[in-house]
Every structure is written in structure tokens, then in C-alpha cells.
Amino acid sequence: MAPQASGPSLNDQVEALERSRRRLMIALVITILLWFVPQILDDLAPAALSHTLRSILVVLGMVGGLLWMGFMLRYNRFQRMVRNRPELRERLDDERIGQLRHQAVYRGWVALLICVAVGVAVAPFVTIPDQALLLTLLLVGVTAPIVFFLWLDRG
Amino acid sequence: MGHPELANRLKILRAERNWTQAELADRVGVSRKTINTIERGVFAPSAVLALKIARIFGVPVEEVFLLREAGDEE
Numbered sequence A: 001m002a003p004q005a006s007g008p009s010l011n012d013q014v015e016a017l018e019r020s021r022r023r024l025m026i027a028l029v030i031t032i033l034l035w036f037v038p039q040i041l042d043d044l045a046p047a048a049l050s051h052t053l054r055s056i057l058v059v060l061g062m063v064g065g066l067l068w069m070g071f072m073l074r075y076n077r078f079q080r081m082v083r084n085r086p087e088l089r090e091r092l093d094d095e096r097i098g099q100l101r102h103q104a105v106y107r108g109w110v111a112l113l114i115c116v117a118v119g120v121a122v123a124p125f126v127t128i129p130d131q132a133l134l135l136t137l138l139l140v141g142v143t144a145p146i147v148f149f150l151w152l153d154r155g
Numbered sequence B: 001m002g003h004p005e006l007a008n009r010l011k012i013l014r015a016e017r018n019w020t021q022a023e024l025a026d027r028v029g030v031s032r033k034t035i036n037t038i039e040r041g042v043f044a045p046s047a048v049l050a051l052k053i054a055r056i057f058g059v060p061v062e063e064v065f066l067l068r069e070a071g072d073e074e
Helices: A010-044 A051-083 A086-092 A095-122 A130-152 B010-017 B021-028 B032-039 B047-057
Strands: B005-008 B065-068
Touching: A010 A051, A010 A086, A010 A130, A010 B021, A010 B032, A051 A086, A095 A130, A095 B032, B010 B021, B010 B032, B010 B047, B021 B032, B021 B047
Parallel strands: none
Antiparallel strands: B005 B065
């Protein structure tokens, strides 16, 4: 229970891990945007894009997808490492973080509902390709809770 | 009448013992940021965590956390 006498304290380790987790989450959001947004643009207006621009978007999407998978692997490794250190997990995933996760998931779900509602509202006036709609909903469903968590835990 | 707010004397109790937020966090088993947000009134701890903090200080929970009517100053 008492603070450690020497070496990096548990709190220093926890704060370093908190920063790593935050950086990984930001990287996951950026890379999934890089992966999905070019595909959505391509689905929304394929005729408006030149062949060169479409090729660039395809490459960007592939790079984004590969980077996202890499960061996802790192995130899973991070979670496994934390799971194996109960004294760190207790502090890293404490009560406040649990509460922030619930709030972030709830707000993410509301954001997803708003997107669906907007889609339904504009559907009679605008033709949205199914693929673009599904990708957008998937993107919002994945990124919104992460972004809300990062925002709620901003300091 | 407004809703009462959860106020706390964490900062005072810490100062009396010369503990930093990090030291208190180590003793309680949470992150320093959690102690900081409790102290600033941003995060309201559960009854379990509040009791744990009071036990660490060796005082009754009402000496650490108190309900304050909106607009009241301590």
C-alpha cells in the first residue's frame, strides 16, 4: 500500500503508460480516418475524381489500413502487458477511467444515432451510395467513442 | 433550491500529512490524475472509493467529503 522507496514509482509508470495509451488511441483514430475517408470519397463521387486522384486515394487508404492494423496490434500488446501487471491495471483502469469509458461509449452511440437520423432525413433528396453510408457509419461507430474518451480524459 | 454539490477536504488533509497527490494515489491504488480530479471536484468518487480514501487518512468519511448547498462557501 505504501509508496515505493526507490526506482521509478508506480505512479510514474502509470503516467507513462497513460500517455502511451493516449498516443496509441490518437494514432488509431488518425489511421482509420486515413483508411476509410479515401474510400468514402471514392464511393461518393467517383466521376468527379481523376484517375490520378483515385489512385492516390487507393494508396492512401491502403497505407492507412496497414498502419491501423499495426497500431491495433500494438494496442493489443499494450493491453496484454497491462493485464499481466495487476498493480498497474488497478491504477491505469481505475474507477474514473471506467466511468469515462461508459460516458464515451454512450456519447459515441448518440453520435452514431445522429448520423443515422441525418442519413434518413437527407435520403429523399440525396442519393447516398450504400457502401459510402455503411463505411461512414462504421467510421463514426469506431472513432466517436475513442474521440469522446480522449476529450473527456483531456486533463 | 439547487442540487447540493460534493465538496471535499482532500487538499487540506494531504497538506496536514505532507503527502503529494502521487503519494495519496499510491496509497489508495488509483492514478494521480484521479486524485487530482476528485480534489478539483471534477470527478465524484463512488462510496467505496470515498470510504477507502477516508480509511487511508484515518478519519470518518464525512471529514473528507461533505455535501455543500449550491452557493455555499466553506
